[in-house]
Amino acid sequence: MNCPYCNHNETKVIDSRESKDGTSIKRRRECLYCQKRFSTNEKILKLDLEVTKSNGSVEVFNLQKIKNSLLKACEKRPVTLEQIEAVLEQVVGDVKNLEGTCIATKDIGGIVMDKLLLLDEIAFLKFAIVHNNYETMGDFLGQIEGLRSLDGKEFARNLIKKEERTVSVSSAEERVSLTDTQGGRV
């Protein structure tokens, strides 16, 4: 931790306070060189939690990884860094409430998607597509419908409606071209 005034790298902690939800620690520090004081807000990025991936491998829960994916999904979207930080705090809160010390990557993905959908639909879609190798549109819709938020269910219903519309339009076109062919034969 470098002093923001003189860039000296030794500071002492005067006061330390954990945030209400336990995801960050606010520290009051004093520079050992220039004696000026400043505050830091340090995120707790690691939980004592293991994550099982779809290929069966296990790794330590890493919030930074989720943050990087969120930043990527929210690129060029009207989402602020503060909003992303808030999503991360909610995710940590939800993950901490889960039973056991092991969670599947897809469950974490579901929790993140649930929060992201409320923030920005396009960012949500980008995140969902990168994180799940959907085989079909049905797989995709099925997962969205499984989201806990009301918005998730509403969103899935709207997508299904759009898909049905596309299907009925293409069968109408087929009928038209069929009539043309028959007409040609006569």
Ligand SMILES: [Zn+2]
């Ligand atoms: Zn200093």
